[in-house]
Amino acid sequence: xxxxxxxxxxxxFRIQKALYRLVREDATRVGITEVQLIVLYTLFKKENIRLxxxxxxxxxxxxxxxxxxxxxxxxxxxxxxxSREDRRAVTLRLTEKGREKLIEAFxxxxxxxxxxxxxxxEIEAADIEKLxxxxxxxxxxxxxxx
Amino acid sequence: xxxxxxxxxxxxFRIQKALYRLVREDATRVGITEVQLIVLYTLFKKENIRLxxxxxxxxxxxxxxxxxxxxxxxxxxxxxxxSREDRRAVTLRLTEKGREKLIEAFxxxxxxxxxxxxxxxEIEAADIEKLxxxxxxxxxxxxxxx
DNA sequence: CACAAATAGTTCTTATGCGAATTATTCCTA
DNA sequence: TAGGAATAATTCGCATAAGAACTATTTGTG
Numbered sequence: 001x002x003x004x005x006x007x008x009x010x011x012x013f014r015i016q017k018a019l020y021r022l023v024r025e026d027a028t029r030v031g032i033t034e035v036q037l038i039v040l041y042t043l044f045k046k047e048n049i050r051l052x053x054x055x056x057x058x059x060x061x062x063x064x065x066x067x068x069x070x071x072x073x074x075x076x077x078x079x080x081x082x083s084r085e086d087r088r089a090v091t092l093r094l095t096e097k098g099r100e101k102l103i104e105a106f107x108x109x110x111x112x113x114x115x116x117x118x119x120x121x122e123i124e125a126a127d128i129e130k131l132x133x134x135x136x137x138x139x140x141x142x143x144x145x146x
Numbered sequence: 147x148x149x150x151x152x153x154x155x156x157x158x159f160r161i162q163k164a165l166y167r168l169v170r171e172d173a174t175r176v177g178i179t180e181v182q183l184i185v186l187y188t189l190f191k192k193e194n195i196r197l198x199x200x201x202x203x204x205x206x207x208x209x210x211x212x213x214x215x216x217x218x219x220x221x222x223x224x225x226x227x228x229s230r231e232d233r234r235a236v237t238l239r240l241t242e243k244g245r246e247k248l249i250e251a252f253x254x255x256x257x258x259x260x261x262x263x264x265x266x267x268e269i270e271a272a273d274i275e276k277l278x279x280x281x282x283x284x285x286x287x288x289x290x291x292x
Numbered sequence: 293c294a295c296a297a298a299t300a301g302t303t304c305t306t307a308t309g310c311g312a313a314t315t316a317t318t319c320c321t322a
Numbered sequence: 323t324a325g326g327a328a329t330a331a332t333t334c335g336c337a338t339a340a341g342a343a344c345t346a347t348t349t350g351t352g
Contacts, residue, residue: 004274005262009165011281016162017205018288019155024310035338052300059163064339066302071337088300088347111290116151118287123280128150131280134273135157141264142164144257170340181308198330210309212332217307234317234330 008138022112026105032075035068040077040094040102048091050083077101154284168258172251178221181214186223186240186248194237196229223247 020034027037042057043049051069055062069092072078077098083089094102106113120128166180173183188203189195197215201208215238218224223244229235240248252259266274 002259002262002266004266004271007278008265008274009262011278011285012158012161012165014205015158015281015285015288018285019158022288033337050300059160060338061340062301063303063341068338070302083300086300086348088345090301115288115290116155119154119284120150122287123283125150127276127280128154130273130276132153132157134269134277135161137269138265139157139161139164141268142161142168142261144261179307196330197332206308207310208331209311209333214308216332229330232318232330234315236331 019112022115026110026112029109030101030105032077032101032105036072036075036077037102037105039065039068039072040098040105043078043092043094044099044102048093051090051092054092072098165258168261172256172258175255176247176251178223178247178251182218182221182223183248183251185211185214185218186244186251189224189238189240190245190248194239197236197238200238218244 023037024034027034030037032040038058039054042054046057049057051065052062055065058065069078069080073080077095079093079095081091081093083091123131169183170180173180176183178186184204185200188200192203195203197208197211201211204211215224215226219226223241225239225241227237227239229237269277
């Protein structure tokens, strides 16, 4: 395989793992899993989203999301409601308890939030911009938008 | 949460998913899973590696790797051997069949290999270097090496 | 309008993926 | 050197993660 490409690949894998580990730390602290926390956050950012759209946003299959939502509903953190416009569809919403859980997870104790802040402080804005732009190029090439 | 940090996080997640999807394509073509293919590749690059070291290299727990190796052994692609120096340890090696499978996966048909090559061709070497260096900084911050 | 095609979710099966407990072996030190 | 601490791997339980098959609706086309 190609050397530079391989290095980029490994480098991305490593960062992703490190990020996931920090998310897991916050999630575990409040008694849920990292994926559940990411789902809560996404629902917080976008209310009344459909399961399909949530799955797409998270880059996950809807079978996976369906199962995760099952567990969040059982835990009383999320509500499932049949959409009135389309009775096939399901819309998802945080419960009050879910909202509280989310806020608790990303409070001042959150190492993830601290580290993300540190990244913003220690890396120059121009470099961050450069990084995101190269990432975009890479993503486009990987997805085959030529 | 912090805006730029969040963007970087999402951007990494997206690239990781895109990469995984391409690895999966090659893996599926030869009848194995993406993780199994990554393991075969790692064993190809480093013969007679211990399970522990393999897990560390892949950033996975050894319970996960142990299970994956189970399936690769069942499929006749990998050999497990008790280490002579340390009888607690297990060393792993590709079988001939495993080596053939790996070569078949990453042959000229491989979209992943093509795309990685394209990344090398279309992104300037200086930019790739810059990218890897920023990645390193981010990884260090995330892992808390302050 | 009828009815096939498309769409939204769920369920099933298999494979990760992790932490905790367990087993086997080796290391270390009183 | 005996026996506990440390280490390497496996096993177990649970939660992703994806694709395929399935159900329930809605859409599109003659």
